[in-house]
Amino acid sequence: MTETRPVPRVRFAPSPTGSLHVGSVRTALDNLLFARREKGVFILRIEDTDVERSKAELSDQILSSMKWMGLDYDEGPFYQSRRYDLYRAAAEKLLAEGNAYRAFETPEELDRDRKAAEAQGRAYRYSGAGRAIPPDESDRRARAGERHVVRLKMPAETIVVQDLIRGPVEFPADALDDFVLVRSDGHPLYHFSVCVDDAEMKITHVIRGDDHLANTPKHVALFRALGAPIPQFAHLGMILGTDRKKLSKRHGAASVEEWRDAGVLPEALFNYLALLGWAPGKDREIMSREEMEKEFSLDRVGASPSVFDPEKLLWMNAQYIARMPGEELLARASASSATASPPQEMPPRDVALPAIELHRPRVRTTIELARALSAYARDPGQYDADGLRKQVRPETPAQLEKLVERYASQTDWSAGALEAALRETAESLGVAAGKLIHPVRLALTGVTVGAPLFDVLALLGKETSLRRLRRFLETIAREVRT
RNA sequence: GGCCCAUUCGUCUAACGGUUAGGACGCGGCCCUCUCAAGGCCGAAAUACGGGUUCGAUUCCCGUAUGGGCUACCA
Numbered sequence: 001m002t003e004t005r006p007v008p009r010v011r012f013a014p015s016p017t018g019s020l021h022v023g024s025v026r027t028a029l030d031n032l033l034f035a036r037r038e039k040g041v042f043i044l045r046i047e048d049t050d051v052e053r054s055k056a057e058l059s060d061q062i063l064s065s066m067k068w069m070g071l072d073y074d075e076g077p078f079y080q081s082r083r084y085d086l087y088r089a090a091a092e093k094l095l096a097e098g099n100a101y102r103a104f105e106t107p108e109e110l111d112r113d114r115k116a117a118e119a120q121g122r123a124y125r126y127s128g129a130g131r132a133i134p135p136d137e138s139d140r141r142a143r144a145g146e147r148h149v150v151r152l153k154m155p156a157e158t159i160v161v162q163d164l165i166r167g168p169v170e171f172p173a174d175a176l177d178d179f180v181l182v183r184s185d186g187h188p189l190y191h192f193s194v195c196v197d198d199a200e201m202k203i204t205h206v207i208r209g210d211d212h213l214a215n216t217p218k219h220v221a222l223f224r225a226l227g228a229p230i231p232q233f234a235h236l237g238m239i240l241g242t243d244r245k246k247l248s249k250r251h252g253a254a255s256v257e258e259w260r261d262a263g264v265l266p267e268a269l270f271n272y273l274a275l276l277g278w279a280p281g282k283d284r285e286i287m288s289r290e291e292m293e294k295e296f297s298l299d300r301v302g303a304s305p306s307v308f309d310p311e312k313l314l315w316m317n318a319q320y321i322a323r324m325p326g327e328e329l330l331a332r333a334s335a336s337s338a339t340a341s342p343p344q345e346m347p348p349r350d351v352a353l354p355a356i357e358l359h360r361p362r363v364r365t366t367i368e369l370a371r372a373l374s375a376y377a378r379d380p381g382q383y384d385a386d387g388l389r390k391q392v393r394p395e396t397p398a399q400l401e402k403l404v405e406r407y408a409s410q411t412d413w414s415a416g417a418l419e420a421a422l423r424e425t426a427e428s429l430g431v432a433a434g435k436l437i438h439p440v441r442l443a444l445t446g447v448t449v450g451a452p453l454f455d456v457l458a459l460l461g462k463e464t465s466l467r468r469l470r471r472f473l474e475t476i477a478r479e480v481r482t
Numbered sequence: 483g484g485c486c487c488a489u490u491c492g493u494c495u496a497a498c499g500g501u502u503a504g505g506a507c508g509c510g511g512c513c514c515u516c517u518c519a520a521g522g523c524c525g526a527a528a529u530a531c532g533g534g535u536u537c538g539a540u541u542c543c544c545g546u547a548u549g550g551g552c553u554a555c556c557a
Contacts, residue, residue, distance in 0.1 A: 015557045047557065107555060114554090123484045123553080149555055166487070175485045175553085183555040190557050214486050214552035237488075237550095244549060272494095275506095279495055283505040302495080304488050305550065312494065312507040322520075361520035419516090437516040449518035 008040030008204045012073070013194065015047040016058035019255040020065040022308065023209065023239040023247055026273045028071050030236060031207045033274065033296035035074070043201060044076035049193050065256040069266050070289070078201075080193050087188035090196045090226060091150050091181060099225035100181060102138045102148040103130030126151070126177050150182040152222060159217040164205075164234040164298050171217040179218055191218050199228035207234045207298070210305070234298050237277055237305040247308050259313075263336045263365030265324075268317040276306045286319050318364045326356050329369070337370035347376035354459055358451035372450070376459065379468055380446030383475065387448040391438045392476050399429055400443075403436055404469050413462045415454040422454075443472030 012028040014020070035042035044066070046059050063077065094100035103126075110126070117124035130151055133141075142148060154176045161169045181192040188196070198206065198219075206219075213235045223230045241251030253259050259269055267289070274292055275285065278301045321329065330352055337344040346352060352373055359372040403425050410421055422440075426433040441453050444460060457465050 013557095017557070049557085103555095105555095110555080118483085121483060125553095147555095169486070171486075177553080180555050185555080187555080189555070194557090209551090210487065211551050212557095217486095235487085240550080242493080246550080275494070277494090281496080283496070285494095285506060302488095306495090307493055309493050309507070315507055318520085359519095362518065422516095432516095434516055441517070447518095451518085453516060 006204060008035065008038040009043065009202055010035050010040060010205050010207055011043040011045050011076075011198070011201065011203055012071070013045045013047050013197075013208075014062055016056075016062055018058060019257050020062050021247070021255055022259070022269075022273060023254075025065075025069060025071070025256055025269070026239060026276055027207065027209055027236060028066065029069075029270060029274055030278070030296070030301070032071055032073075033292055034205065034207060034298065036293035037296045040204075041074045042072075043078070043203075044073040045078045045197060045201070046076075046080065047190065047193065048079055048081045049188055049190065061257070068260060069256060069270060075201075078197070080188075080197065083193075083197065084186075084188070086200060087182070087193055087196050088186075091188070091192075094152070094181070094225055095150065097225075098135075098153070100150050100152050101130050101133065101178075102142055103151050103178075103180075104133075104141065104146060104148045105129065106147070126179075128178060131178070147184040149180045149184050151178040151180055152218075152225060154178050154218075154221055155224075159220050161213070161216045161220060161233060163213070163216075164232055165301055165303050166213075166235060169213065169216075176217055176221070181222075191215060191222065195219050195222040195226060195228075198231060199223060199226050203231050205232045205234065207236065210235045210238050210303075234301070235303075236301065237303055239276060240305050240307045242307060242309075244305075244307065251308070252310065254308075261339055263340075263367030263369070264313065264317050265320050265332060265366065268320040269313065271320075272313045272316045276308070277301050286316070286323075314364045321360050321363060321366070321369065326353050329356055329360065329366075332366045333369045333373060336366035337374070340367050340370055344370040344374040345377040346370070346373055351376050351459060358455055358459070362451070375445050375450075379464075379471065380444075382446060383442055383472070384447045387438075387442045388476070391442050391448065393435075396435075396439055397473060397476055399431065399436060400439060400469065400473055402429060403440070404466060404473070407462070407469070408466060410462065413458060415452075415458040418457050419454045439472075440469065443469050 010031045012024075012031050014024050014028075032042050034040070046062070048059065059077075059079070066073075091100065095102070105127075113127065114124045130138075131153065154173070156173045158173055159171045159176070161171065163169055179191060180189055182188055197203075216233055216235075220230055239247045241247045241254075243251075247254050253262060256269070260266070270289065271285075271287060271292075274287075274296075278296065280287065280292070280295055281300060324332070330349065333352075333356070334346055337346050347355065355373050355376050356369070359369060363369045363372060403422060406421055406425050407418070410417065422436055423433050426436050429436075437453050438448060441450060441456070442448055444453075444456055444465060450456070460468070
């Protein structure tokens with residue numbers, strides 16, 4: 001007889017206050033990986049109870065970013081703004097059972113108390129005055145329409161949070177306040193709606209950012225008051241910028257959208273973020289989604305914060321570009337070509353596919369790839385100034401003329417034949433092959449660096465190659481005259 | 483201020499009391515080479531500090547320092 005374990009249920013609960021932050025993505029991804037590994041359920045819940053800050057478009061942006069990242073949820077999205085009945089009922093129950101009470105102070109009064117405490121250099125705590133109001137008086141004042149909040153009666157005992165990553169964490173009772181559950185306008189506050197929802201959705205594991213650890217004793221007390229089982233907690237280290245401050249806009253790209261627009265593949269971003277905090281062991285780094293889903297374990301997730309390193313992300317992106325099938329990469333590069341600024345023109349696929357093989361080891365993003373491919377779609381608009389200075393000598397035009405002549409009569413336009421022809425020409429001219437190769441690359445692509453020249457020539461074809469060479473000769477002739 | 487968390491190369495991390503402290507990014511060098519990359523090989527680079535516990539501490543405990551988080555009728 002095998003013991004039947006309850007199905008693990010986890011959730012990702014972003015608040016729609018902006019674009020999807022990479023720190024949030026890491027949290028979402030750890031939840032997802034955990035759910036897959038444990039054969040559990042991954043739920044998406046949008047925490048939009050803050051009416052001033054939440055907007056519908058921002059929720060949609062989060063949804064589309066999650067889709068792009070492949071963060072597929074099993075249930076949801078659930079919107080807290082549509083679950084107010086639940087919170088209201090829970091508040092009533094807490095009040096009726098004496099686990100919560102109404103408090104009638106105004107925000108101004110509380111603010112004054114807080115300032116006073118601060119001025120005296122002591123820690124502010126709510127006075128607890130509301131606790132002393134008899135229930136019938138409380139009910140009467142509420143019925144009379146007097147503005148009030150609902151506060152939780154915090155127990156006077158040390159609360160121990162059992163954290164899967166950090167072990168037991170103790171919070172002495174006197175550090176905890178009777179915090180507000182429901183605002184005077186009837187809106188549930190974050191801590192309250194979270195716990196009501198986690199209880200109602202039967203969440204078994206709460207995997208979230210470290211910034212919530214200090215709030216967790218409140219949640220434990222709330223779950224108890226609600227009569228709900230207490231989920232397991234796992235608090236992940238924060239993701240920091242290079243200055244060790246919480247990663248934000250000022251550090252450059254901090255959101256999924258920005259990295260997408262920079263030409264980073266979702267698979268690479270997923271892989272990179274998964275490895276921030278989680279060490280799969282055996283020094284493995286490039287892992288497929290399947291491997292990650294099979295092996296993810298909170299036992300191997302660290303507690304310390306980690307710095308987001310764009311360089312390593314870009315390296316990993318290059319690794320994914322190196323391994324991705326050509327067809328797939330072409331689709332990704334095409335998408336990037338449209339969002340690049342300026343937008344890049346793409347060559348036809350019979351040219352683009354072999355061009356991708358030429359350029360994939362020399363780009364780190366699909367934007368860079370799109371730019372490289374665009375060179376096959378249109379003639380260079382200008383030539384690199386340093387390149388002109390370095391590669392074009394007084395004798396260069398005459399030498400190139402010779403080569404163009406030779407190429408014009410070339411029938412075998414394969415890389416091998418083109419190389420042989422160029423080397424013969426160089427030899428007959430009595431110069432090193434490089435004296436021809438570098439100016440030709442500049443003529444064909446506008447720059448001095450890039451894929452092996454003869455492959456480029458072969459791919460461009462005879463007509464285009466000769467046209468570009470002749471145009472280059474005209475240009476440098478003009479340069480010489482002026 | 484109070485409470486809480488964290489601390490191994492510059493960065494991500496491995497080493498669950500005994501290792502020449504391992505790997506990766508980045509950096510430097512060499513090889514390959516028509517350039518630039520990619521790739522291969524080599525190299526420099528770390529246990530924050532101070533006390534304990536122990537035959538032995540990166541590892542366990544305490545303190546200090548530093549960084550971070552929380553301390554709202556924000557999430």
